[in-house]
Amino acid sequence: MIRISTIFIAICMVLVAASLGLAVHAVAGFSGTESAIVALTALTFLILYNAVSMRLRDRSDVGGQIADLSRGTADLARQVAEFGRRLAAIEGRVVSANSASSDRIQAVVGEISELGVLVKQLAVSVASHEDLLAAGAAAAAAPPPAARPAPEPWHEPAPAAVQQAPVARPAPVMTSAPAAVAVEAAPRPQPQLLAAVKNAIEESRLDIYLQPMVTLPQRKVRFYEAVTRLRDDKDQIIAADDFIATAEAGGLIGKIDHMVMLRCIQVLRRLMVRNKDVGVFCNVSAATLANPANFAQCLDFLEANRALAPSFVLEFKQAMFRRLGPIEVEHLAALSQRGYRFSIDHVTDLRIEPRELADRGVRFIKVPAALLLDPKQSSASDIHPSDLSDLLGRFGIDLIAERIEGERAVVDLLDYDVRFGQGFLFAPPRPLRPEGASATGGATPTNEFGNPNGFSNPVPMASPAAEPTKRATGNAALARRAAGPG
Template structure:
């Protein structure tokens, strides 16, 4: 249907062309035929101009419509991509929730299996104890009174300690009929009690260095007990006997007191120094002993960022309800934890991080063992990054040669510890202040928790560790001599 505007424009063009022809005929005096030709030419020009202008206007409208359509398509694509991202995020959250539930279910099953295995071990231990008692009852009188030299007379306090230890630890003394073993255990228990009472608990420090710079970042406090001959008992020699006799609580209280004292002296020279202090799981399970340790740690809460409490990996996984509650109390005070004695690469970083663990120690031989790669769900080179996602630092311990350091650098491990860097060294201390510390330690074990914050820093200085030099064999011999 022809629009009215088109008819109007056509009439206007016809009128304009006729007007031009009339003007040329009347005013200029052209002939009628010439005036008609000029009018027709003017009409043709006007028609061509109108057609071109209409065509150009239609093209501009088409371009604007195409631009609008392109913009609408772009907006639609952006909205579709936004909806896609939201859908992917929702699916990931649902998958994470499902995996978290399975992880919690798996951790619960593992805890139940651990408790079942622990109950089985207790049953086996009870059966062995009953069998040992039957054997002792069936022994003849000649065997029950062996001809051995009696131990030297002990002080009244030692007699009470030995009686309490023998009654509380039948697995150590009664489970064997070897008189030499009984005599040796009795001597170890007497040494432990004497060291607790007289302050004969010495502290050795071994540095933990950064890799590859080998700068000292932390220290680990290692406990050594002095015996009557002036020698030292390593932790592996007296801890089993102390745990069986129920003396680990007193020993840990003494060690914590000593670690706080050492850390105060380290902070007098370096505020960034940290100290690892080993604590037995039995201390968490004993309410009376833990109460004294908690009072001591709460009184020195300012040292919480620098004092790392270290537990065995297996012991931390088998904590009961009371021990977990005590561990949570330490976490509320701001203390961080470390685990050692890791025997395989199957660890649960999420569970450890939830319990406040911020460091994990693994032997270098375990990380570099190719057999562990096939037996584990993750490659050892990825363990450090996996732990780092949960805020846990990996420390490679027991490093004894340079080749191990080179291999561990490929695993992105930040910290190392071992005889290659330094052997455990005793502290140099002033004799007069050492006597005062021993008296305070004795008062701490007998009268209650000591306020270590009131201690005055003395002249104790840890031996500095060599960074790049040292033969592993010489370091091992030096460590044995210390």
């Protein structure tokens, strides 16, 4: 629809042209035809001038509109980016809140389970004390036997709560270790050992001992290795070297590895509360890796705890890596895809292919200190032991010297550029202390028995009956104080 201003301008131009024609006819004496020609010429000129001026005005208006549109688009993009950042921040807060809530729920559930176990222990302790009091009353009524009261305290079976407390004896700090070693060294027939392992698994009598791995030469704790122990129905300790072969033969190693992974993840979560840089090494049997059913169960558990993969190292024997089959290779690849790293222990020689190991996800190799410092290894292997750490480092593998028992070995290993060390010199495998896992700080000096001052006396922590010794918080600490003196 034509605008009113355009119509008004057209009328004005016609009037101006007509006025010009009349003026020329009246003043100049032009004829009517000539005056009409002059009027039409003037009208044509005015029309052209108006069209050109309107085109220029419209072009300038379009340019301004385009500039305004560009500025509006830029402002809209900035607002969208700002909304995206705010949305990402809100999502991060929601995820952190959900994680914190789940951690609190797990802590509450653990506290409740601790309280339940402590109540059971307290009931057992009270019942045992009542039996002892009844036996003492009967003994007081009857004539006391001669020469029997002295050994009685050593042969009377103590309740579970009492057995966890270290016995005070006038001996050095490590006097409890020989007794444990004696129990572990006691030979058992194969059927009896298999039955003991089955009962220990069914009753969840599995203990996790932690031995620190320290940085050299600072001796700051960087990792912990989880060492597995089983306890029979008499609370005698069965070492891993004694029951692993029997468990593999009896098809029980899958359950043991799954239980050990569960305990190690729990320990790692507690350690990371104090120190985010700490890690845990967990031993896995070759039989579990080769069994699809057992491995699937462990893989589901590790998938659920994928967030802890950078701090959770799965440890395998060197002999297993040298005879990998298609199934084992596929299972290792599945673990590596989920971010888990591997370690190799039980190294018997230094014929190592770092490139192949790095491709399979190996990031740590534990070599006995005696093997590294053995002069014969320089001729038996393709590389001198002093250059092994640099060679492994080129492929992202760290060398850990284990079984270090003397300061002289530490000095020699520093010349080999070894970054990590493990052994009785720093700390022996210890159960968790009552207030939680072992300290996450640096390793403390050791005495002649290899017992660091920073570690308390052993406190069993394997089965649910002993699990409350992992930490002492809130009501659990009060119940433990009530049950402990018994």
